[in-house]
Amino acid sequence: MIKKTLKLGQFKIQQMAFMLIAVVIFFALVGIFVLGYGLSGLKQTANLLEEQNAMLLVSKLANSPEFSCGEAFGVTRINCIDFDKVMMLKQDIKKYNDFWGVSNIEIRKTVGGEQETLCNLANYPNCNTLKLLEQASQGYDYSNFVSLCWKEKSTAEIIYDKCAVAKLIVRYKEKI
Amino acid sequence: MKSYNKNKKAIEFSFTWLFAVIIGTAILVLAIYAATKILSTGGAETSAAAAKEIGVLLNPLETGFEAGVSTSLSLPTDTRIYNGCDNFSGFGKQQIQVAQKSFGRFSEPSVNVSFPNKYIFSNETEEGKKFLIFSKPFEFPFKVANLIYLTSSNEKYCFIDAPENIKSELSQLKQENLLVANCSTSPEFIMVCFDTGTSCDIEVRYNSGYLKKNGDRLRFATDALMYAAIFSGGGIYECQASRLMQRAEELSSIYIKKANLLQQKDCNSNLDLLSLLNSFRSYEDSSDLRLLSDKAEEIEVGNRVSSCRLW
Numbered sequence: 513m514i515k516k517t518l519k520l521g522q523f524k525i526q527q528m529a530f531m532l533i534a535v536v537i538f539f540a541l542v543g544i545f546v547l548g549y550g551l552s553g554l555k556q557t558a559n560l561l562e563e564q565n566a567m568l569l570v571s572k573l574a575n576s577p578e579f580s581c582g583e584a585f586g587v588t589r590i591n592c593i594d595f596d597k598v599m600m601l602k603q604d605i606k607k608y609n610d611f612w613g614v615s616n617i618e619i620r621k622t623v624g625g626e627q628e629t630l631c632n633l634a635n636y637p638n639c640n641t642l643k644l645l646e647q648a649s650q651g652y653d654y655s656n657f658v659s660l661c662w663k664e665k666s667t668a669e670i671i672y673d674k675c676a677v678a679k680l681i682v683r684y685k686e687k688i
Numbered sequence: 689m690k691s692y693n694k695n696k697k698a699i700e701f702s703f704t705w706l707f708a709v710i711i712g713t714a715i716l717v718l719a720i721y722a723a724t725k726i727l728s729t730g731g732a733e734t735s736a737a738a739a740k741e742i743g744v745l746l747n748p749l750e751t752g753f754e755a756g757v758s759t760s761l762s763l764p765t766d767t768r769i770y771n772g773c774d775n776f777s778g779f780g781k782q783q784i785q786v787a788q789k790s791f792g793r794f795s796e797p798s799v800n801v802s803f804p805n806k807y808i809f810s811n812e813t814e815e816g817k818k819f820l821i822f823s824k825p826f827e828f829p830f831k832v833a834n835l836i837y838l839t840s841s842n843e844k845y846c847f848i849d850a851p852e853n854i855k856s857e858l859s860q861l862k863q864e865n866l867l868v869a870n871c872s873t874s875p876e877f878i879m880v881c882f883d884t885g886t887s888c889d890i891e892v893r894y895n896s897g898y899l900k901k902n903g904d905r906l907r908f909a910t911d912a913l914m915y916a917a918i919f920s921g922g923g924i925y926e927c928q929a930s931r932l933m934q935r936a937e938e939l940s941s942i943y944i945k946k947a948n949l950l951q952q953k954d955c956n957s958n959l960d961l962l963s964l965l966n967s968f969r970s971y972e973d974s975s976d977l978r979l980l981s982d983k984a985e986e987i988e989v990g991n992r993v994s995s996c997r998l999w
Contacts, residue, residue, distance in 0.1 A: 521703070521704070524704055525707060528704070528707065528708060528711075532711050532715070535715065539715070539718075539719060546726065547726075550729070550733075554733055557733075557737050558740075561737065561740045561741060564741075565747065568744060568745075568747035569747055572747060576805075577830065577831045577832055577833065577935075577939055578939070578942065580831065582830065582831060582999040583997060583999065584998060584999050596946050596949055596950060597942060597943075597946050599949070600942050600945035600946045600949060601942055603945065604938070604941065604942065607778060607779075607938060611779060611804045611805050612805055613803070613804075663950055663996070665953045665954065665955075671953060671955045671996070
């Protein structure tokens with residue numbers, strides 16, 4: 513009689529233990545699902561904010577001190593990039609890697625039909641693309657038209673200001 | 689025999705229930721703990737997103753060379769903005785933390801969101817639903833950055849006997865919490881006195897280039913840094929000023945290289961930028977601004993009359 517009762521008790525405890533394991537697994541699965549959903553929303557928010565940052569930055573980046581013409585070409589110019597200055601900035605660009613919160617910054621002269629010639633100290637200013645920040649990353653580009661000005665020396669040895677229309681392109685790093 | 693059997697049944701029944709109650713309680717406690725954690729993580733996420741959003745929304749305040757621009761930032765609930773500054777490594781970082789009020793109490797401050805290219809001057813903590821912001825370029829002697837001044841709409845400043853240029857600039861801003869007239873009798877204002885009063889909250893010695901606030905003596909150069917010292921706590925001011933000098937040092941180095949590049953085209957600027965760079969490099973605190981200011985002014989004059997202007 514005692515043996516039989518113990519067996520029945522053991523069986524009930526075992527049954528309950530299985531039930532409890534099932535309940536725990538169920539809640540764990542629900543938890544994982546909720547966490548996954550929450551994290552995907554978080555990633556989306558982060559990407560949206562990065563996108564917003566790139567969009568707002570591109571419209572004002574040309575006026576930041578490292579890029580702007582200031583009064584170097586006579587009068588104050590807005591949305592004007594000093595080509596001489598950014599060429600020198602390119603030499604020290606490592607210090608600015610995380611400064612603007614974007615992964616790529618590029619300035620491209622909008623001259624139709626020309627092949628892309630990357631700017632370096634040897635071919636400057638006879639080039640059309642300056643890649644300032646270059647990080648291998650996935651993301652979207654945002655661009656803005658700016659004027660690109662530099663000092664040029666004529667054949668008659670006269671220094672004059674030369675400007676061209678250019679596109680300032682920034683890319684933000686998408687969180688995958 | 690009968691009573692023995694009864695007792696046995698009672699023991700068996702109570703043990704099963706005891707087991708279920710203990711494990712059930714454990715599960716319930718775990719579930720409540722997890723739910724609380726998820727809720728607090730959600731709150732932290734919202735606050736962090738708000739902090740990042742505030743930083744991103746400040747981008748349009750980066751102006752060209754025009755005068756200050758004022759704007760407001762309204763939030764749906766009472767919010768605390770914690771202004772942090774880190775001046776170590778590179779250009780340092782502007783840090784923002786946000787805590788929002790829910791169920792009558794403020795949540796824990798969010799994680800630090802950092803912006804290396806921003807300079808916000810405010811008290812360590814600003815509280816309110818509406819924040820008023822204006823910005824001004826800091827030129828020393830070339831443009832170094834746009835400084836952002838953030839105040840809560842609950843704080844009202846009264847500028848007494850301000851010089852004409854400051855008065856006209858503040859009037860043009862039309863920022864509701866910055867007044868230059870008809871405010872001297874009201875006790876709710878933070879009094880900012882220029883070269884006159886002694887019983888004011890902030891005493892500005894405009895021509896001597898320093899001000900006294902909460903017992904601290906903060907030195908400034910240019911109007912942009914004067915506003916910075918007025919609107920921010922001493923710690924924030926010193927830290928941000930040091931970050932500005934780090935950026936000015938790097939900009940000096942870029943201008944030196946630009947001057948060398950232009951020299952190859954026979955376009956000489958003849959500015960002693962190297963000594964300016966060294967002064968920026970040896971900057972320790974705002975007491976160094978006086979000497980730096982003289983040097984910057986001298987170089988600015990040189991650039992203005994130069995046939996080959998660098999900025």
